[in-house]
Amino acid sequence: MKLKYIKEFLWNFVILPKFMTTQKNRDNSKTNIDSYFVRPVQQIKED
Amino acid sequence: MSCWLLGISYGFHDSAIVLLHNGEIKFAAQEERFTRVKHDPSFPINALKKGLDYCGITISAVEDVFYYENSETKFERICETYRKHGFTGRKTFFKDYPAWKEEKSNAKNTIANEIKSNFGISLPQHKIHYVEHHLSHAASAFYPSPYKKSAILCIDGVGEWATTSAWLGNDSTIEPVWEIRFPHSLGLLYSAFTQYCGFKVDSGEYKLMGLAPYGEPKYADIIRKRLIDVKPDGSFQLNMYYFDYEVGSSMINERFESLFEAPARESETEFSSRHFDLAASVQQVVEETVFKLATGLQKELQVDQLCLAGGVALNCVANGKLARQNIFKDIWIQPASGDCGGSLGAALYGWYENHNGVRETDATDSMKSALLGTEYSSSQTTEALTQLGAIFTQVEERELLALTSTYLADGNVIGWFQGRMEFGPRALGGRSILGDPRVTDMQTTMNLKIKYRESFRPFAPMVLESEVKEWFDYDRPSPYMLIVADVQENKRLAVDNPSELTGLQRLKQTRSVIPAVTHVDSSARIQTVTNNSNPRLHKLLEAFHERTGCPILINTSFNVRGEPIVESIENAYMCFMRTEMDYLVVNNCILRKQDQPQLSESNDWRTEFALD
Numbered sequence: 001m002k003l004k005y006i007k008e009f010l011w012n013f014v015i016l017p018k019f020m021t022t023q024k025n026r027d028n029s030k031t032n033i034d035s036y037f038v039r040p041v042q043q044i045k046e047d
Numbered sequence: 048m049s050c051w052l053l054g055i056s057y058g059f060h061d062s063a064i065v066l067l068h069n070g071e072i073k074f075a076a077q078e079e080r081f082t083r084v085k086h087d088p089s090f091p092i093n094a095l096k097k098g099l100d101y102c103g104i105t106i107s108a109v110e111d112v113f114y115y116e117n118s119e120t121k122f123e124r125i126c127e128t129y130r131k132h133g134f135t136g137r138k139t140f141f142k143d144y145p146a147w148k149e150e151k152s153n154a155k156n157t158i159a160n161e162i163k164s165n166f167g168i169s170l171p172q173h174k175i176h177y178v179e180h181h182l183s184h185a186a187s188a189f190y191p192s193p194y195k196k197s198a199i200l201c202i203d204g205v206g207e208w209a210t211t212s213a214w215l216g217n218d219s220t221i222e223p224v225w226e227i228r229f230p231h232s233l234g235l236l237y238s239a240f241t242q243y244c245g246f247k248v249d250s251g252e253y254k255l256m257g258l259a260p261y262g263e264p265k266y267a268d269i270i271r272k273r274l275i276d277v278k279p280d281g282s283f284q285l286n287m288y289y290f291d292y293e294v295g296s297s298m299i300n301e302r303f304e305s306l307f308e309a310p311a312r313e314s315e316t317e318f319s320s321r322h323f324d325l326a327a328s329v330q331q332v333v334e335e336t337v338f339k340l341a342t343g344l345q346k347e348l349q350v351d352q353l354c355l356a357g358g359v360a361l362n363c364v365a366n367g368k369l370a371r372q373n374i375f376k377d378i379w380i381q382p383a384s385g386d387c388g389g390s391l392g393a394a395l396y397g398w399y400e401n402h403n404g405v406r407e408t409d410a411t412d413s414m415k416s417a418l419l420g421t422e423y424s425s426s427q428t429t430e431a432l433t434q435l436g437a438i439f440t441q442v443e444e445r446e447l448l449a450l451t452s453t454y455l456a457d458g459n460v461i462g463w464f465q466g467r468m469e470f471g472p473r474a475l476g477g478r479s480i481l482g483d484p485r486v487t488d489m490q491t492t493m494n495l496k497i498k499y500r501e502s503f504r505p506f507a508p509m510v511l512e513s514e515v516k517e518w519f520d521y522d523r524p525s526p527y528m529l530i531v532a533d534v535q536e537n538k539r540l541a542v543d544n545p546s547e548l549t550g551l552q553r554l555k556q557t558r559s560v561i562p563a564v565t566h567v568d569s570s571a572r573i574q575t576v577t578n579n580s581n582p583r584l585h586k587l588l589e590a591f592h593e594r595t596g597c598p599i600l601i602n603t604s605f606n607v608r609g610e611p612i613v614e615s616i617e618n619a620y621m622c623f624m625r626t627e628m629d630y631l632v633v634n635n636c637i638l639r640k641q642d643q644p645q646l647s648e649s650n651d652w653r654t655e656f657a658l659d
Contacts, residue, residue: 005144005145009136009140012130013126013133013140014133017130017133020130034280036227036276037225037226037282038226039224039225
């Protein structure tokens, strides 16, 4: 069980993300310089 | 038509169930009351069984089940956060991730399995629905409110992605306006300071709020400059450089400690003025942010009413100031604002959205004074007390009220166990400990000899609604003890040499004619009582008023530190016997401490409940 998760951790969460150039960033920090709000219309575009 | 719906919250803290019948709240209770584990996150099977019994139905009568968040989306957020942090995430990955992958990410499966194993009924998965976490909070705030149209503001730690969200409630619909997403969270900022000041996260936040009036907001500028950037519209972003909660095992990191030039306070150690000042500082920043959010929302939506929910809505100091600022003409706050109330919101959303329920509003809300839990009949009461070997007297209501008000006026502390149990974190007169607020040392006595908790913690007053403005700087109903207001000037007393005493020494100063419920900043967390909201409690307050000229009683939850509020007569009797309470009033039965047989216990009961 532990080995399974070690593999999963290294592959999915450490190695693969380094090659994922299109990774969706759900962090709202860069959405708008005047406001940190995320609006529904923006959500639909993201999804 | 008869339609029963079940709302469930579990998995993180404060698990609970709600049963709705044709949209009416019939039963609501937290699991902790039955398991006696405070903030119990486990599947609320005991609450569910009690609820079904109370409503006289079986699980087969339930048409649909609504879970208070989307566990799959939440799992996505957890995975994305680990991806963002890469190797750094190893610290918590192996502890947390397997449980999420195997079980927590599919709440529908868990619910179906629990129902199958406990009731032998296979519930098809299409009858189990997810309602987004913040939508559940929004629904719990808007649908039971007395408003036809209202802005809704939800502020908590985090759900799936949202940490703060705004909605517009109109009749039976709720539309999203905006949200702020994880990791930027006002609730988690407050929790970070809760941990830094030595209290438990998701539990001790209200203690931090109680500590704030002892200090000065000396660190507010550092918080504004280094920890949180708040825009004029109230939207905000945290500087994650100082926090560890994304994939760490702590809320804060060593950089946070360096910023405030000291390590975090160890639990149960002495407080210093720094802790008071830190509490005052974060409280001030959170209040400013909430006011900006509310102001921006009012400008944007142009509505007169605001509904609040989410854990931050339990910050009654901020609520009181928000109400008095009149940004909105009126505000209504869900009394079960934390995650337990998510079960209510999920079920109500299911009723209006999935079952096309028709919403009718009234001048009062539909929360039934939050008295939504279990109750015990007269025969169950006498039977339970007899089995416990208790010595009691059974009396008629008139005599009960006369005796209780006399005992209170004589300075006795009374356990008050009446009717249905409250839903949510507050005791509102169903499972309460009562005392006379005029007695100078009552706060210390009740904290140290009854509740066995920290001496700085204030007690709250319950007051006849008709008398509230005579005694407090507040003139509206506050039935759920979610508003803090100042004691009226003419009820305050001059304090000798106010600048000489600092910190906890200020507890020794008598500041008003009701010192036991007057906090060091002369404020009080008010519960207003009417004949409609709780007839027997109203009569007791009237009797006490008539006897003493004071329409106020101390109301604190019926428990000791670390213990969930009592649920059953046995819980109440044990709490009564283990503490220095003088009388216990259970429905129509009165018990005097001196008359009771000695309680013999093999273990020290103080080890039974983990300190909160």
